[in-house]
Amino acid sequence: MLVTYVMMLYIAFLIDKLYKAFCIFLSMVDGKLKSRRLKRVFVRTIKGTKIQYKQRTRSPTKCAVTKKPLRGIPRLTNRKFKNLPKSKKTVARKYGGYMSHDALKKKILEEIVLKEE
16 A cells, blocks of 8 residues: 555656656747757756757858868858858969868869860
């Protein structure tokens, strides 16, 4: 009798703990926080687990040919990137911000070889 009562108390404790853990998802949040535009970071505090909404890190711009990340172009959100001057947005050469320097070098060499033939 005593064992079953203790088991029932332990099960009730576990259910309560699970409910508190998933209570984060049951609570009503702002409409702007429901979308997946912001990253959800779970932070453990003394009172329990809290959710912090942080800006997602942007993927780097990639070369159209080699698919490697382009150097010299910042990984910013569209809103911040829009306000940058043009000199910070691209690389100052032909196909800058579209092709990597290796791919451009190969392309130029191929064009020279084709012209000679």
